[in-house]
Amino acid sequence: MNKRIFSGIQPSGNLHIGNYLGAIKNWVKLQNEYDSIFCVVDLHAITVPQDPEELRKRTLEVAKVYLASGIDPEKCSIFVQSHISQHSELTWILNTIAKVSELERMTQYKDKTKNKEGVGMGLFDYPVLMASDILLYDTELVPVGKDQVQHIELTRKLAERFNKRFGETFLIPKPYTTQASENIMGLDDPTKKMSKSAASEYNYISLTDTEEIVRKKIQKAVTDSGSEIVYSDDKPALKNLINIYSLFSDKSTDEIVAMYQGKNYSEFKTGLADIVVNFLKPLQKKMKDLSDEKVLAILKAGAEKVRPIAEKKMKEVKEKVGFLN
Ligand code: TRP
Numbered sequence: 001m002n003k004r005i006f007s008g009i010q011p012s013g014n015l016h017i018g019n020y021l022g023a024i025k026n027w028v029k030l031q032n033e034y035d036s037i038f039c040v041v042d043l044h045a046i047t048v049p050q051d052p053e054e055l056r057k058r059t060l061e062v063a064k065v066y067l068a069s070g071i072d073p074e075k076c077s078i079f080v081q082s083h084i085s086q087h088s089e090l091t092w093i094l095n096t097i098a099k100v101s102e103l104e105r106m107t108q109y110k111d112k113t114k115n116k117e118g119v120g121m122g123l124f125d126y127p128v129l130m131a132s133d134i135l136l137y138d139t140e141l142v143p144v145g146k147d148q149v150q151h152i153e154l155t156r157k158l159a160e161r162f163n164k165r166f167g168e169t170f171l172i173p174k175p176y177t178t179q180a181s182e183n184i185m186g187l188d189d190p191t192k193k194m195s196k197s198a199a200s201e202y203n204y205i206s207l208t209d210t211e212e213i214v215r216k217k218i219q220k221a222v223t224d225s226g227s228e229i230v231y232s233d234d235k236p237a238l239k240n241l242i243n244i245y246s247l248f249s250d251k252s253t254d255e256i257v258a259m260y261q262g263k264n265y266s267e268f269k270t271g272l273a274d275i276v277v278n279f280l281k282p283l284q285k286k287m288k289d290l291s292d293e294k295v296l297a298i299l300k301a302g303a304e305k306v307r308p309i310a311e312k313k314m315k316e317v318k319e320k321v322g323f324l325n
Contacts, residue, residue: 005030005176006139008039008081011058012050015065016204017276018184018194021247022145026178028070030143036076037137037306038066040299043081043088043129047122061287063295065207068286079302081133086310090132091125093317097161098128098154107150131155134173136310141176147193149175166320183243187221190236208284211277218273229260229268241272248275
């Protein structure tokens with residue numbers, strides 16, 4: 001039996017090339033080596049207000065991105081978090097062993113709530129829901145970006161605490177980070193990760209952006225002083241663009257620098273835009289060819305595949321904590 005991995009993306013906002021390069025591209029490879037479960041985490045998405053119709057649309061859209069990128073429902077399970085009620089159920093139980101002080105220490109929570117009033121309870125509890133996602137399925141490895149590692153550490157702690165108190169129940173998972181997931185920074189600010197919630201749309205390239213918009217965003221991307229194409233830490237903006245080029249072209253950063261020797265930023269940016277457009281066009285075509293009905297059927301079948309695992313684990317948890325059967 002292969003090791004199990006679990007990961008998910010929230011259907012809140014446009015998926016961008018950072019999501020693809022940092023997560024999905026890697027999952028497409030991992031599905032061949034691991035027993036893989038990929039989730040569209042809609043329960044997480046509503047930790048900030050969502051328009052209901054928009055949420056439904058985006059949930060299908062994230063699934064379409066998974067499928068169009070090559071995630072194969074024959075090889076792995078793709079499903080929607082809210083279709084399996086055990087995620088919410090386990091969250092409640094884990095809430096009773098999680099500590100307020102632990103959750104207050106979560107960096108993402110602190111970032112998301114800085115200078116905000118009336119912070120929602122869901123945002124605070126977000127990591128416990130994530131722990132439930134992972135622990136329900138005896139997940140061994142969780143492919144995530146570095147920013148999520150703290151949540152995996154909390155997951156491990158909660159699992160250990162539960163096991164200690166009620167007996168062996170949960171497998172202790174490990175984070176699985178890859179270089180690429182740290183690499184993709186905002187086009188307007190190379191010191192911060194590319195983000196779908198960024199203030200400016202010039203921060204990211206959405207997977208659904210048209211060719212015209214992609215070219216415009218790349219032309220407007222900030223660059224560093226100088227004019228040569230070099231790959232170095234003191235040229236973070238250029239470094240980020242070369243990383244993107246490299247990941248989409250499967251060429252090394254050295255090769256790219258060599259290709260653009262003696263050429264200027266503008267020529268490099270045109271080359272990069274070509275590479276990105278050539279990637280996005282077939283992806284968008286595949287997404288368009290997937291009907292909502294077909295995708296929904298795949299998601300429902302995915303939920304039926306994982307449901308027995310979640311049910312079994314939840315039954316065990318209820319027994320352990322002392323609920324009447
Ligand atoms: N919190 C993750 C993120 O923002 C998404 C997520 C939710 C997730 N549940 C998960 C990732 C379980 C891995 C495993 O990227």
